[in-house]
Amino acid sequence: MTDEVEIFVCVSCAPRAENAAHLRPGAVLARSLNARLTELGAAGIRVREVECLAVCKRPSTIAMTAAGKWTYVIGDLIAEEHVADIAAAALAFQRSANGIVPWAERPVPFRKGVIARVPPLGFEQHATETA
C-alpha cells in the first residue's frame, strides 16, 4: 500500500446555476485545491484534471483514490465553498489504512455528496464496513 493519493477532478462538468460565472468550474476547483494543499504542506496528494467522470447531474465531481484503498466519488462540490473540506478529507484519506475514513471525521460535503465508492483491486469482503 502506498500513501500516494490521487484526486481526479472532472473538468467537463457544467457550472451549476448559482455558479454560472465559471465556464469550467472543475478547473477552478482543481486550481484552488492545489493551492490549498500546498498551503497545508501536504505531500503525496496529486490533483489531476480529467474529462468526464460521467456524473453529469451533480457538478462538480471528484474521485479520490490510492493503491490498496477504496475509491470515493463525490459530487456537488464547488471551489468557493468546499476546497478546505476536500483538502482535509484528502489528508484523512491518506492517513487511513484502507480509504474508509470514520464517519465523524468526514467533512459534511463528503457525507452528503457521495456518488459511489469502489473497493481496491483484490478486495475480499470479510465483514461489513462503514460506507
Added chain:
Amino acid sequence: MTDEVEIFVCVSCAPRAENAAHLRPGAVLARSLNARLTELGAAGIRVREVECLAVCKRPSTIAMTAAGKWTYVIGDLIAEEHVADIAAAALAFQRSANGIVPWAERPVPFRKGVIARVPPLGFEQHATETA
C-alpha cells in the same frame, strides 16, 4: 496492464419494488453472473460480492475494474434481465486497452445505468475520451 477483471456486486442494495421477492438481489445477480461467465468459458473475470457501493438509490449496482483501466460503476441492474449484458460488457471491457468500450459495443444497460467512471491510477489526460 493485466487482463484480470474484477466485478464487485453490491449485496447491500435493497430490492426494487418489482423485484421484491429477492431479499438480497445483489447476491442473486452475482450468482447468475458467475454462472453465465462459466457458461461462456470466460477466464480472468472474477465476481465478488461486497457490502455497499454507496449507490443505494439505483439497485443493483456493480463496479467493473482492472489494473490500468477505467473503473465503471453501473446501477439499475437486475439478474432476471441483465446478466447476459453484464457478461458481454465484462468481456468487451477485458478486451479493451483502457476499459473504455466503444459506445456502439456497450450493452444498453451499460449506456443507461452509468453512475460514474474513474480513471486508472496514474492517469493523465491527453485528449478527450468518450465517456
